[in-house]
Amino acid sequence: MTSIKLIEAAADRLKGHARRTPLLSSPFLDQIAGRRLLIKPECLQHTGSFKFRGAWSAVSALEPKVRKRGILAYSSGNHAQGIALAAARHGAPSVIIMPSDAPRLKIENTVALGAEVVLYDRASESREEIGNRLATERGLTLIKPYDEPQVIAGQGTTGLETAEQAAAEGVDSADVLVCCGGGGLTSGIALALEAHAPGLRPRPAEPEGFDDTARSLISGRIEENSQTSGNICDAILTQAPGQITFPILQRLCGPGLSVSEDEAMRAMALAYSRLKIVTEPGGAVALAAALFRQDEISGAAVIAVVTGGNVDADLFQTALDRFAD
Amino acid sequence: MTSIKLIEAAADRLKGHARRTPLLSSPFLDQIAGRRLLIKPECLQHTGSFKFRGAWSAVSALEPKVRKRGILAYSSGNHAQGIALAAARHGAPSVIIMPSDAPRLKIENTVALGAEVVLYDRASESREEIGNRLATERGLTLIKPYDEPQVIAGQGTTGLETAEQAAAEGVDSADVLVCCGGGGLTSGIALALEAHAPGLRPRPAEPEGFDDTARSLISGRIEENSQTSGNICDAILTQAPGQITFPILQRLCGPGLSVSEDEAMRAMALAYSRLKIVTEPGGAVALAAALFRQDEISGAAVIAVVTGGNVDADLFQTALDRFAD
16 A cells, blocks of 8 residues: 655655646736635656656566566556656656557657557457456556556655645645546545645636546545546546545545636636746646636645646647637 | 855755755657657746745845845846745845736736836836845945846756756756847856856747857857837846856857747746646747757757746747647
């Protein structure tokens, strides 16, 4: 199981390899949010999302002999790029199984980072079947995107940094909103905050209609989304919280928040103009919640984790067209 | 005169107020540049440009009684926003004289940050005349955008951070390309590197046709641009290097580089897709030089300072339309 010790050990392995992202802010965003708003921009992480942390943690934790045979991952994009780069920098091959309708930029980057990409059709093929066959043939090790202790540990390093950086800003009490898919990042951050900043309370943020985690926190058992596509927040459209992540979320998280696609795009435009960062829709959901759900948030400060920036230029431009000042 | 002592003292005053920006990189950009490329993204600084550093340094260095009467500045935008925020956070009024054709975003932000903005027509009015009248009437203190020791000292803190961060990346020998207008940032960085990282060599980067600094370095005396408008790199279209900055540049800088408007926009598109940062044309010139002038650069690594990100959305979209993958 992931513990604070596992997260701190991952932080040691990530040192000099993952980027320590800064905390950003803007008086203009404080005004919209109705309170002080601090942003942890993981879009500035290597490969453009926090996923590199978990990938590095998991790849670096493998036995060298096992790692050398290669890594296998399933991903619509951000985990794919994280694994591809982490494997390549360890001198290990990687095979990533991606849906053929994943954003073009994410597929291309994964290939360019050195992975072998196998595309499959979501409707007619089973990625597990393809993956199992390749793993058996080549001796690959599967690294799951979130329900995997070393991945959660790597994502949790985001929480260690946030705890330190918020304290340096004089913030020791705040909701910490985290864009949430399967809950790897949210649960890792939750464990890190529990140990190092108990006044910071993690809360998952999700797209409306894909709020499996929020509903699971209410019902006390794992609830599923009826679908995992049909929303621009592709990075966080998972079926349900994980078997490992959910008990952590349940123990440590406050209530979930959810935002519309338009609100996610409005947050992207504000992050462009006020923070000078590029965010993808699924990566901007927590920021959108901080900005547009102020009645559901309490306290004088709020922290939002921006989880990724891998967005095709045409969608980014649509957000600017519609919502930039 | 600005010395390393003045820069280090400015760094003390900026602590907890200016942001320590990270060093970014991308394997995709390394490939284009033909060498390792590290980017110092000052677009992530408060107010979206490095100018906040010099503004804070100069405003915080004033006698409280003098500061309270108010600050005066001339600026097309980035210095304006830096002064407006630094003055407001010190509880002091500010009056900024801006050309009426400055980017709309920069004018609006300056007002929103608490400054009184006085617009003038570049063709028919003298900003100095307007400024002198207001300064006399209200007892305002003028803070010049670059030819001012405490401003140079503040900008130099960018160099202190770059020296430390490059060393942490194992880079102790490299050209450091800096987008250059009047030379405040370039001279401040030059002094900081001289003292803390003598293997890092500062070099000014300018727009083609507005390469007054490059020409001045060649001729050994201050050369002027024939015009100060008519190029998208508005932030760095100054008439000539300053009386204070030029001797520093002359003593410490390597040869200047210059890039076209299209190259600046191409660099903006690459900074979008590969670094997830928003850059303005004048702020992307050094990055463009690092990417597209590799024959004029030597060594295994190069560092580019991205100086600002205050760009109207339509121009940013034009860069993406034309140059995003």
